[in-house]
Amino acid sequence: xxxxxxxxxxxxxxxxxxxxxxxxxxxxxxxxxxxxxxxxxxxxxxxxxxxxxxxxxxxxxxxxxxxxxxxxxxxxxxxxxxxxxxxxxxxxxxxxxxxxxxxxxxxxxxxxxxxxxxxxxxxxxxxxxxxxxxxxxxxxxxxxxxxxxxxxxxxxxxxxxxxxxxxxxxxxxxxxxxxxxxxxxxxxxxxxxxxxxxxxxxxxxxxxxxxxxxxxxxxxxxxxxxxxxxxxxxxxxxxxxxxxxxxxxxxxxxxxxxxxxxxx
Amino acid sequence: xxxxxxxxxxxxxxxxxxxxxxxxxxxxxxxxxxxxxxxxxxxxxxxxxxxxxxxxxxxxxxxxxxxxxxxxxxxxxxxxxxxxxxxxxxxxxxxxxxxxxxxxxxxxxxxxxxxxxxxxxxxxxxxxxxxxxxxxxxxxxxxxxxxxxxxxxxxxxxxxxxxxxxxxxxxxxxxxxxxxxxxxxxxxxxxxxxxxxxxxxxxxxxxxxxxxxx
Numbered sequence: 001x002x003x004x005x006x007x008x009x010x011x012x013x014x015x016x017x018x019x020x021x022x023x024x025x026x027x028x029x030x031x032x033x034x035x036x037x038x039x040x041x042x043x044x045x046x047x048x049x050x051x052x053x054x055x056x057x058x059x060x061x062x063x064x065x066x067x068x069x070x071x072x073x074x075x076x077x078x079x080x081x082x083x084x085x086x087x088x089x090x091x092x093x094x095x096x097x098x099x100x101x102x103x104x105x106x107x108x109x110x111x112x113x114x115x116x117x118x119x120x121x122x123x124x125x126x127x128x129x130x131x132x133x134x135x136x137x138x139x140x141x142x143x144x145x146x147x148x149x150x151x152x153x154x155x156x157x158x159x160x161x162x163x164x165x166x167x168x169x170x171x172x173x174x175x176x177x178x179x180x181x182x183x184x185x186x187x188x189x190x191x192x193x194x195x196x197x198x199x200x201x202x203x204x205x206x207x208x209x210x211x212x213x214x215x216x217x218x219x220x221x222x223x224x225x226x227x228x229x230x231x232x233x234x235x236x237x238x239x240x241x242x243x244x245x246x247x248x249x250x251x252x253x254x255x256x257x258x259x260x261x262x263x264x
Numbered sequence: 265x266x267x268x269x270x271x272x273x274x275x276x277x278x279x280x281x282x283x284x285x286x287x288x289x290x291x292x293x294x295x296x297x298x299x300x301x302x303x304x305x306x307x308x309x310x311x312x313x314x315x316x317x318x319x320x321x322x323x324x325x326x327x328x329x330x331x332x333x334x335x336x337x338x339x340x341x342x343x344x345x346x347x348x349x350x351x352x353x354x355x356x357x358x359x360x361x362x363x364x365x366x367x368x369x370x371x372x373x374x375x376x377x378x379x380x381x382x383x384x385x386x387x388x389x390x391x392x393x394x395x396x397x398x399x400x401x402x403x404x405x406x407x408x409x410x411x412x413x414x415x416x417x418x419x420x421x422x423x424x425x426x427x428x429x430x431x432x433x434x435x436x437x438x439x440x441x442x443x444x445x446x447x448x449x450x451x452x453x454x455x456x457x458x459x460x461x462x463x464x465x466x467x468x469x470x471x472x473x474x475x476x477x478x
Contacts, residue, residue, distance in 0.1 A: 157314060158349040158402070162362035162409065163339035172351065248313055248334050 004207050015040070057120050066120050070107070070127045074099045077135035081236075084139035087146030089252075094239035095138055102134035102232035103127055106224050115220055126221065129200070133185060133225050134232035141181025141233040142240055148173040149244050149251075157251055166245035174237050181233040189222050198222065266291055266413055266445060267311055272320035274306050281306050282317070283469040293439045295448045295460035302466040304449040305346070308415045311447065312341040339366055342411035346418040348398035355393070355401050356386035362409040370408050379404035380434040396427030403434065414438070414446040420455070435459050 018040045025032040057065040078096045085091045107123055107130070116122035149156065152173060159169040192198050197205075200221050204214035244252055267289040274282040281303035289296075289311075296304050309315045310322050313334050322329045329337060339362065350358050356372050363370035373383045379400045385393075390401060399419060406414055416435070420428040436459065438444060450456050456463045465473040 152349075154345060154347060155349040155351065158343075158345050159351070159361070161312065161314060161338055161343040161345065162365060162405065163335045163342075164361075164365050165335065168365055246316075248316065248330075250314055250316070 011044075054120075054124055057124060061120060063118065063120070063123075066123050066127070069124060070103055070131070073127060073131045074103055077131045081135045081139035081142070085142035085146065087150070088142045088240050088243065090243040091142055091236070091240050094236045095135075095142070097239055098138050098232040098236035099131055099134050101235050102228040103131050105231060106130045106228040109227070110220070110224055115224075125200075126224065129221060130225060130228045133229050137181040137185060137229040137233045138236040140184075141177045142236050144180040145173060145177040145237055145241060146244075148177060149241075153251060160249055160251065164249075166242060166249045169249075169251075170241045170244070174241060177237060178230075178233055182230055185225060185229050189226060192218075192222065266324060267447070268323040269307070269310070270321045270323065272307075272310065272317045272322065274303070274310060274315065274317045276303075276306055281469050282310075284320070285466075285470055286320075287464055287471050289447055289464070290462055291445050292462070293435075293446055293448070293460040294462045294464070295450060295456035296464045296466055297450055297453045297456040298466035298472070299451060303469045304451075304466055305417055307466070308343065308417050308447065308449050311413075311415055312338045312343050314338075314343065335366075339409050340411055341413045341415060342406040342409050343415040344399075344402050344406050344417065344419060347422055348395060348402050350390040350398055350401060350405075353390060354386065355381075355388050355390050355404075358390050358401055359386070359404045359408045362405060366409070372404075372408065375404040375408035376401075378407045378434075378438065380430060380437075394427070396423045396430070399423060399427070399431065400434070403431075407438075412443070412445065414444065416446055416448045418450055419448070421451075432459060 018036065021036050022033045024030075025036060053069065057069060074096070077099050078092065081095045081099070082092050085095070107127060110116050110126065111118045111123075116126065149170070156169045156173070160166070188198075198218050198221075201214045201218040204217055205211060209217075246252060269285055269287045269289075272282050272285045273280060281301070285303070285307070296307055298304050306315065310317055311324070311329070313322075313329050316330065324332070324337070324341065342362070351361065355376070359372045359375050360370035372386050376383055376385055381397070381400050381404060385397070385401070390398065393401065399422065403414075403419070419435070420431050423431060432455070435446070435448070438446065439459065448456065448459055453463070453465070464471060
């Protein structure tokens with residue numbers, strides 16, 4: 001039995017609920033049984049592996065290992081976000097810069113402000129949650145930007161035609177896309193505790209923490225997330241939008257659609 | 265001679281739409297006429313560098329357009345697209361946009377007047393205008409920059425006959441103004457003859473005929 005009271009037997013017991021999900025799929029002929037089983041197996045293997053890695057890093061208590069792990073998380077997060085933001089040309093480097101900046105600035109700030117000690121047991125989980133959220137928000141914002149630029153290519157070209165720079169022509173779209181990327185986290189922050197208990201708080205309570213301590217910890221994480229996610233989404237877009245334009249402030253690819261206009 | 269196209273080849277969507285086109289567009293009112301897909305819109309976009317040719321060169325006032333400051337070029341050679349594409353906000357915000365981007369004061373009332381619109385339009389929501397009114401606001405937005413040349417891409421194709429006639433009257437008024445030239449693109453050869461001194465006919469990406477309108 002571990003400190004949380006959850007051993008392998010308890011994990012195996014929870015598989016009954018995976019069986020329920022498979023049963024629902026079979027009942028509705030949704031053909032998701034294979035995917036559910038694979039997802040459950042992957043979660044087990046990945047989390048177990050990560051558990052050993054984190055255990056190793058905690059035992060060494062050396063910040064160099066933390067930086068290594070953060071670099072891997074940023075790398076995987078970048079590739080995942082790149083895959084999701086397929087509509088944006090050349091999104092890899094902007095996303096890498098965005099996630100790196102989000103992770104480094106957040107970790108640096110919470111250590112500098114004395115919120116957490118610079119120890120692996122604080123930095124690793126915070127990095128994980130920050131990078132995960134920054135990845136999702138950056139990918140959503142970039143994808144929206146790509147869709148907006150294609151859908152509003154006539155408006156962009158009409159603005160360029162007045163002597164606007166690419167930045168000036170894209171600014172209203174960047175603003176709208178930033179909102180799309182950030183609104184889910186803002187809503188989550190607004191409704192936290194009312195609609196759902198956030199993960200860190202749940203984890204702390206389950207691990208036996210005092211509820212007031214668990215709430216304070218959760219607040220620190222939520223506030224850190226707001227900063228990191230905003231910074232990452234803005235950085236990704238600020239670096240990626242230029243890929244839609246040439247250096248002569250011409251709209252790439254979508255300009256062809258602009259020439260082939262449909263009458264209303 | 266404001267514009268000269270020298271052996272221009274340009275593609276759109278992977279297809280060659282202008283193929284070895286050489287043409288001159290003089291001062292005053294010019295028209296490029298031709299069927300859909302003849303390369304008219306692409307030709308117009310080459311003139312203020314919204315696109316660049318794959319081969320050949322476009323000259324404006326004796327110099328290759330690529331040698332000029334592209335933003336200055338677009339403020340001097342101003343394009344009005346085929347369909348209205350106004351920004352969110354009032355008519356006044358839209359008309360003032362070009363001068364504001366250039367760091368200049370805008371005379372909104374004057375620009376609206378030149379486009380045949382009453383000054384009362386300035387505070388109205390641009391999204392609530394008819395297509396014909398929006399197209400005139402697009403014209404006013406370009407005129408607010410006090411351009412030397414207007415590029416008009418099928419400016420009446422989305423309009424009903426009454427709105428088309430009104431825009432044509434406005435263009436005839438503009439034609440009479442010294443110091444302002446325009447290049448009009450249309451599939452309607454009769455409209456070209458009504459509104460322009462010179463009519464170029466494009467066919468399959470090449471010049472089919474050049475004529476001076478009566």
